[in-house]
Amino acid sequence: MNMYSNPHRTPPEASSALPPPARPQRMPWKVSALLAAVLLTACSSTPLPPWPSAPATRTSAPAPLPRAQPGTVVPAPLGRAPQAQAPRQGAIASPLPPPAPLVVQNEGPMAPPYGAAVAARFPDPPMAYSTPGLGPDRRAFTTNAELGQWLHSLADPAPRGPTRTKLLNLGMSQRGEPILGLLVTRAAGTEPANLDTSGRPTVVLVGQQHGDEPAGSEALLVISRELAHGLLEPLLDRINVVIVPRANPDGAAVGTRVTANGVDMNRDHLLLNTPEARALAKVVNDYRPILVVDAHEYTVVGRYLQKFNAIQRYDALLQYTTTANYPEFLTKASQEWYHQPMVAALKAQGLTSDWYYTTSTNPDDKRISMGGTQPDTGRNVNGLKNTISLLIETRGVGIGRMHIQRRVHSQVTAITSALRSTAERAANLEQVRSFVARDVSAQACRDQVVVEAAATPTQRELDFLDPETGADRAIRVDWNSSLTLRPTKTRARPCGYWLSAGSTAAVERLKMLGLQVMRVAESGSALADIYRETARESGDRQDVIGTIAGGKGIVRVQVSPVRSAIDVPAGSFYVPLNQPRANLAVAALEPDTQNSYFANHLIEELGNTARIMSPPALVFEDIN
Numbered sequence: 001m002n003m004y005s006n007p008h009r010t011p012p013e014a015s016s017a018l019p020p021p022a023r024p025q026r027m028p029w030k031v032s033a034l035l036a037a038v039l040l041t042a043c044s045s046t047p048l049p050p051w052p053s054a055p056a057t058r059t060s061a062p063a064p065l066p067r068a069q070p071g072t073v074v075p076a077p078l079g080r081a082p083q084a085q086a087p088r089q090g091a092i093a094s095p096l097p098p099p100a101p102l103v104v105q106n107e108g109p110m111a112p113p114y115g116a117a118v119a120a121r122f123p124d125p126p127m128a129y130s131t132p133g134l135g136p137d138r139r140a141f142t143t144n145a146e147l148g149q150w151l152h153s154l155a156d157p158a159p160r161g162p163t164r165t166k167l168l169n170l171g172m173s174q175r176g177e178p179i180l181g182l183l184v185t186r187a188a189g190t191e192p193a194n195l196d197t198s199g200r201p202t203v204v205l206v207g208q209q210h211g212d213e214p215a216g217s218e219a220l221l222v223i224s225r226e227l228a229h230g231l232l233e234p235l236l237d238r239i240n241v242v243i244v245p246r247a248n249p250d251g252a253a254v255g256t257r258v259t260a261n262g263v264d265m266n267r268d269h270l271l272l273n274t275p276e277a278r279a280l281a282k283v284v285n286d287y288r289p290i291l292v293v294d295a296h297e298y299t300v301v302g303r304y305l306q307k308f309n310a311i312q313r314y315d316a317l318l319q320y321t322t323t324a325n326y327p328e329f330l331t332k333a334s335q336e337w338y339h340q341p342m343v344a345a346l347k348a349q350g351l352t353s354d355w356y357y358t359t360s361t362n363p364d365d366k367r368i369s370m371g372g373t374q375p376d377t378g379r380n381v382n383g384l385k386n387t388i389s390l391l392i393e394t395r396g397v398g399i400g401r402m403h404i405q406r407r408v409h410s411q412v413t414a415i416t417s418a419l420r421s422t423a424e425r426a427a428n429l430e431q432v433r434s435f436v437a438r439d440v441s442a443q444a445c446r447d448q449v450v451v452e453a454a455a456t457p458t459q460r461e462l463d464f465l466d467p468e469t470g471a472d473r474a475i476r477v478d479w480n481s482s483l484t485l486r487p488t489k490t491r492a493r494p495c496g497y498w499l500s501a502g503s504t505a506a507v508e509r510l511k512m513l514g515l516q517v518m519r520v521a522e523s524g525s526a527l528a529d530i531y532r533e534t535a536r537e538s539g540d541r542q543d544v545i546g547t548i549a550g551g552k553g554i555v556r557v558q559v560s561p562v563r564s565a566i567d568v569p570a571g572s573f574y575v576p577l578n579q580p581r582a583n584l585a586v587a588a589l590e591p592d593t594q595n596s597y598f599a600n601h602l603i604e605e606l607g608n609t610a611r612i613m614s615p616p617a618l619v620f621e622d623i624n
Contacts, residue, residue, distance in 0.1 A: 211251020
């Protein structure tokens with residue numbers, strides 16, 4: 001069966017636009033089971049929206065970047081003629097207080113990890129990008145103080161023409177460094193409500209979740225400047241943009257992948273243990289983006305040289321959300337409206353790309369795996385918030401400052417393509433999002449839900465570089481494809497989840513994910529599936545690379561759901577699934593997965609949660 005089709009759904013006869021989606025609504029105080037049943041009935045016949053057969057604007061790859069003076073950065077968006085600009089420096093004096101001093105990683109010089117023949121495959125682009133960290137005599141990338149000055153210089157206190165900018169202080173890192181962002185818009189104001197009423201979808205761009213992956217952060221400084229008053233500014237007639245150039249300031253300061261407490265924050269987006277991941281969750285909750293772009297870099301030599309005597313060759317590796325229960329129409333939009341144009345844009349610049357892939361740290365394991373299927377990364381968790389969620393990885397880890405202009409150029413090209421695609425498809429994207437929000441809500445109490453899924457093992461030819469000659473070398477590899485998921489565990493989809501009154505830590509995280517949680521106001525009973533434990537073991541969270549950094553050990557259980565009538569005391573909690581982000585609740589609350597709140601000790605006992613299998617005859621009160 002085609003992954004995008006559903007024989008049980010009937011497309012509408014007309015192609016009229018669906019109404020724009022509203023923010024998830026809180027249920028009023030003391031909502032009865034009758035109202036819940038009415039809501040489910042009202043949503044149960046959601047039709048598929050029509051799928052546009054032709055692009056809204058662009059039918060070919062974007063025009064190539066012009067040759068320009070240093071500092072001229074991006075292709076002319078949506079037909080605007082490129083104009084040469086003098087370099088603009090971002091390190092402008094700012095009244096922001098200086099951050100606490102940290103030991104900055106010295107980035108150079110380093111011994112090249114390969115010879116001239118390989119290096120010749122990656123010439124500099126025809127333009128030079130200008131940020132504090134890209135200066136020709138720099139030994140370190142842009143510091144967090146310089147990043148703050150750059151963004152502050154773009155955050156005009158009064159709008160300059162129709163464009164408005166706002167510096168966003170999103171929180172503090174574990175070592176007290178500010179996590180900063182920049183909002184760029186042509187809405188009537190800079191509050192989330194202004195963006196909601198602007199009629200323009202919002203894009204969130206995130207860089208440097210991993211501190212040793214600097215190209216994304218440097219590229220987003222360039223993008224922020226060009227959106228605020230440069231070649232990308234005309235896109236703001238159709239979209240709003242929030243840029244978070246550096247999500248992990250502490251890791252960036254010392255050149256490490258993880259946060260200050262040793263956690264891989266890109267595996268923390270469901271658990272939300274780190275302040276850095278919580279800051280990004282709040283951005284997505286506040287600004288409700290239709291697109292989230294996550295800029296990373298990947299390992300060039302290391303494990304690949306050890307396992308295959310070969311070197312990574314691609315300028316960019318790309319992937320969209322690939323996790324269980326991701327809506328099929330968002331997968332279709334990710335592929336057709338974003339991935340295909342992005343590949344074309346990179347190719348037009350002479351840049352190579354492929355699907356994102358990685359390999360484990362075990363030297364004897366020569367399998368190659370696409371990005372993971374677990375609902376823990378920003379790419380997958382943001383997807384389950386009903387966004388298009390894209391990963392862009394450039395070749396950078398382990399090569400210091402080598403090819404940095406080309407790496408930044410690859411990021412700028414790919415990110416610009418994503419911004420253009422959003423601008424061109426704005427109306428289509430809002431229609432799809434409206435449908436998806438209603439369709440996910442309508443599935444409560446119906447059909448099946450996938451509890452766990454896995455990639456599909458296959459084989460393919462993968463191109464590498466010969467470490468001596470620099471020539472292409474095709475190697476046949478065992479390939480785990482995340483594009484086709486294999487459900488390994490499914491269950492009947494519940495109406496919602498009950499949580500005990502003591503499950504406040506889990507409730508807090510669910511609300512941070514943007515889920516509605518209600519408190520039971522009056523004691524009652526409900527038909528439920530309770531979890532009977534059949535096996536248990538201890539371990540660590542794993543991804544395709546190996547053990548996930550920063551974990552505290554998990555409890556892996558096997559369970560068998562048992563249908564039962566349960567008492568539901570006042571003060572306990574209910575998480576309804578007739579809400580747009582319901583699939584996040586499934587990811588967090590089915591206990592027998594490695595990312596579940598039970599496995600990770602946010603829910604201490606299996607008896608503290610149950611699957612509610614019919615609309616509950618209970619009285620609820622909303623909680624703030």
